[in-house]
Amino acid sequence: MDFNGIRVLVVGDVMLDHYIASRVERISPEAPVPVARVGKRWSAPGGAANVARNLARIGAQARLAGLAGQDEAGRALRQELAAEGVEEGLTLSATRRTTCKTRVIAQGQQLLRLDDEQRDALQPEESAALREKALALLPGCGAVVLSDYGKGVLLSPSEGESLCALLIAAARREHIPVLVDPKGADWGRYAGAQCVTPNSAEFAAICGRDQHARLHRREREDLAGGVREEYGFERLLLTRGARGMILFEKDRPPLYIRAAMREVADVSGAGDTVVATLAACVAKGLDWERSARIANAAAGVAVGKMGTAPVSLAELNQALREEADNPKLYARPALLEKIEDWRRRNESIVFTNGCFDLLHPGHVSLIRQCASLGDRLVVGLNSDASVRRLKGPGRPIQNEESRALLLAALQGVDAVTLFDEDTPLDLIRMVRPDVLVKGSDYTEDTVVGADFVRACGGRVHLADLVKGCSTTNLVRSMNNNEA
Template sequence: MDFTGVRVLVVGDVMLDHYIAGQVRRISPEAPVPVACVRKRWTAPGGAANVARNLARLGLQVALTGLAGRDEAGESLRRELAAEGIDDGLVYSAARSTTRKTRIIAQGQQLLRLDEEVIAPPRPEESAALRGKILEFLPACGAVVLSDYGKGVLLDDAENGGLCAPVITAARERGIPVLVDPKGGQWRRYAGAQCVTPNSVEFALACGLESGDAPDQRERETLAGRLRESYGLERILLTRGAKGMALFAGGEPPCYIRAAVREVADVSGAGDTVIATLAACVAKGLDWKESARVANTAAGVAVGKMGTAPVSLAELNQALRENADNPKLYGGSALLEKLEEWRCRNESIVFTNGCFDLLHPGHISLIRQCVALGDRLVVGLNSDASVRRLKGPGRPVQNEQSRALLLAALQGVDAVILFDEDTPLELIRQVRPDVLVKGSDYTVETVVGADLVREYGGRVHLAHLVDGCSTTNLVRRMGAEKA
């Protein structure tokens, strides 16, 4: 996937996401609350700004417009946008503060979220300034995203109307698709949009369902049809969490897409990733079904990250190559990100490596011993080229994708990563495992990476071997039987 030269405009409620991460080891003597020892703070663009950041990380040219306050959070947001290369079309208001969400995190879990916000439609002069920015950016764009978080920018005003209708009208006149990430159940302001992307709760609200109502498939399709007709919507892409997505369009059968999830760490920002990726694909010229499938793949990567973390183009392309057949197979940058998340939860990392050409009881025993030594197991797998150099031209028997798939299916394996070198030394240097495991046919002194691991305080473990188990012997026996 390549989005070079593709441009998208994002309009909506911008925010600054503030994170405070630490560790909890005791309860306060002053009140029955956990005491978090702060280790790290950081900020990131949130809300509509996170949609823009997702687009920028996918390699698109992005313009963003919304309302921010003349305050410290607004200045921080402006710096974050500049660092991402996003065209800043924000209108700065003296009458409101920048929406800011502060999340306090410990052991990988949110303890508390603090929201600082003003919920009100733009003032007349602010609305006029926003429309001016939109009309300035619109002609060069291949798609427009309306990111509605209900904070006011896209709310209708009794006297001045709202932004949604004029944006949708201006875009349609130019043949530019408008995609909406909705908020609440009042969709009148989205009338005429090409696609609305509700989650299950937003869909139920828009349909007027009671809390707890769970329509079956036929009822859901009927309700989606009514929503489309009521508001003149061409499509609805319903995001259903672990159940995947459903695309409803007039004159076409519904398209159901199975979820592609590695490991759910945090669903924050997943909707931003979905609409950003969908808009990117549509602006590039892909059809809606293919665009939805790519967005579904991106969502699977996004929920495996902590916080509102965007999905990079490299991560998306890797996930598309895997085609969700092996969600535990990681590339280098994705694995490093996952390792950081695990360590934020104080989870220990175990590493082992090998060719794992034909799985046998010896391999299973090795994996079980590794699992008992820590919280997360990373397996370095020799690539096909590496195996050929080590074992000869007749090996491997199975290609690297097949070997990785079988390894990932073993209980306790959390991540598999391919390496092309003859030894895993550089991979060990990157992973920095707490425990490095090899078979007892080695000595600690001959284990590759042992000195490195022990130098930073890790340890080396020699696993017991199962007698008579060897891939080389299995290959020889198969050759003899064939002869």
């Protein structure tokens, strides 16, 4: 998948997402609240800015129009966008502060969220300036995303033309599809858009139903058809979290897409990833069904990350390859991002490596011991070429895809990655594990990467071996039986 040369305009409520990683170990003596010991802090573009960031990360050219304050959060947001390569056309307000969400995270879970925001409609002069910038960014785009977070940018004004209606009309004249990530109960301002992407709660609200009430399939399909017809939407993509997505289109049966998730760390920003990926695919000229399936794969990657983290092109392409393959097999760029995400959650990393040609009880014992030494286990797997150099022309017995699939199926393994070198030293330097594990047939001085791991503050562990278990013995036994 390649989005080079694809341009997408994003218009909506931009914000800065600020994160504070902490650790909770006790309850305050002053009040029945947890005491969070502050650790790492970081910030990232949020809201419509996160949609633009997702587009940039998958290789599309993102253009962004929104409103930010002339404050520290606004300056930080613009710096983040510049670093991502987003072409920003933000209108700066002298009276309105930048929306900022601060999340306090403890042990991988959100402990508290603080929202600093204004939610009223824009001033007339702000609306005029924003409208001018958005229209100036429209030519040459293959799609438009209206990212509505209900902070004022896309709200219908008390007087004058709605920015949503203006952009939808302008885009239609140029045959540019408009996609909407909606908010609130006033969907009339999105009328005529090619696609809306509500989640289950937003869909229930616009249909006048309780968001916790379970809808039967036929009832849901009837409601979706009614919403489409009422507002003139060509299609509606309902995102349902762990239940996947449903694409509703006129004169076509609904398309049910199963969720593509590895593990759920945080659903924040998943809707941004969906609409960004969907828009990029449509702008590329892919049909809506294929585009929705690709967006679903991207969402599966996004929910496995902590916070509003974007999905890279490498991660997306890997996810597409893994849909019917091995979700725990990581290429190095994707593995590095996953490890950084685990570290943000204060999780310790264990690493071991080997050929794992024919899995036997010794391998299972090694994996169990490794998994008990930390929170996440990364296994470096020798590639087929590497095994041949080490073991001879008759090995491996199973190819690298089969060996990786079997390893990933073992409980305790969180990631498998291939290495083609004779030793895993480069991989160990990239992973920088807290614990490096090899079998007790080694000594610490002979373990590759031991000096590096210890220098980084980690440790080396020699695992107990299961007597008589080795792939070499199994191969010898099979050869003897055949003879």
